[in-house]
Amino acid sequence: xxxxxxxxxxxxxxxxGLGFVWVIRGxxxxxxxxWPYVLGAGILFIFGSLFISNYWVSALLGVFGASxxxxxxxxxxxxxxxxxxxxPFREKKILPPFARFIKKWKAPSL
Amino acid sequence: xxxxxxxxxxALATFLGVWMGHVTVxxxxxxxxxxxxxxxxxxxxxxxxGVFSILTPSLILSAMSGIFAMTLVWDSHEFIRQxxxxxxxxxxxxxxxxxxxxILAEHPTATTVDWLEREPRGxxxxxxxxxxxxxGVE
Numbered sequence: 001x002x003x004x005x006x007x008x009x010x011x012x013x014x015x016x017g018l019g020f021v022w023v024i025r026g027x028x029x030x031x032x033x034x035w036p037y038v039l040g041a042g043i044l045f046i047f048g049s050l051f052i053s054n055y056w057v058s059a060l061l062g063v064f065g066a067s068x069x070x071x072x073x074x075x076x077x078x079x080x081x082x083x084x085x086x087x088p089f090r091e092k093k094i095l096p097p098f099a100r101f102i103k104k105w106k107a108p109s110l
Numbered sequence: 111x112x113x114x115x116x117x118x119x120x121a122l123a124t125f126l127g128v129w130m131g132h133v134t135v136x137x138x139x140x141x142x143x144x145x146x147x148x149x150x151x152x153x154x155x156x157x158x159x160g161v162f163s164i165l166t167p168s169l170i171l172s173a174m175s176g177i178f179a180m181t182l183v184w185d186s187h188e189f190i191r192q193x194x195x196x197x198x199x200x201x202x203x204x205x206x207x208x209x210x211x212x213i214l215a216e217h218p219t220a221t222t223v224d225w226l227e228r229e230p231r232g233x234x235x236x237x238x239x240x241x242x243x244x245x246g247v248e
Binding site: 001003004005007008010012013015016032046048049050052053055058059060061063065066067070076077079080081083084085086089091 | 113115117119121122128129132133160167169172173174175176177178179180181225228229230231235
């Protein structure tokens with residue numbers, strides 16, 4: 001009997017739940033234009049997990065990286081949700097570097 | 111140095127689990143009249159993956175199926191939550207589905223409008239803007 005997978009699955013639920021929190025808060029204060037940085041961070045986490053020999057740490061890094069990638073695709077919809085009043089809207093955002101250029105790209109949404 | 115593939119496997123399972131769950135729940139809830147069938151199927155699949163995860167000797171397969179198990183069991187409950195989003199008008203109702211048609215008739219908040227089908231504009235919408243948009247679509 002091997003409980004590693006179910007334990008990891010349980011931990012994944014928490015990481016995904018955490019995703020809801022940081023997507024909502026992050027969008028409120030920083031705006032959705034951070035999405036390429038969040039996406040990049042997710043890819044880096046997953047890449048980094050390759051070099052960690054501890055199974056739990058490597059797996060959790062991968063799960064966290066995947067939830068960052070997923071969150072990066074949720075930021076745009078979250079921006080709309082707050083603009084239409086479903087979540088508190090904050091006009092002043094701390095914009096990312098190169099926000100002017102990022103604005104011209106199509107933000108991913110799945 | 112030997113590369114540890116378990117992180118990538120766990121990442122793949124997490125991303126696929128969340129993505130498929132997200133798409134499947136919305137699509138199936140929209141088309142199905144009786145939600146009990148998809149709920150049971152999701153739950154059964156989740157339990158199946160859970161049992162496999164405990165029995166397999168492979169750590170990578172155990173990790174992936176454990177993640178699928180938990181996300182599928184969670185998704186089985188999401189059908190009811192999605193129906194609630196239809197009731198309060200945060201997700202678009204499908205008038206061709208008799209269950210949704212009933213919700214549309216009984217709940218004034220329910221709508222066929224997909225509020226999220228738009229790009230962010232950087233500004234808060236007023237109640238008048240939203241009402242005009244809703245009337246324009248309906």
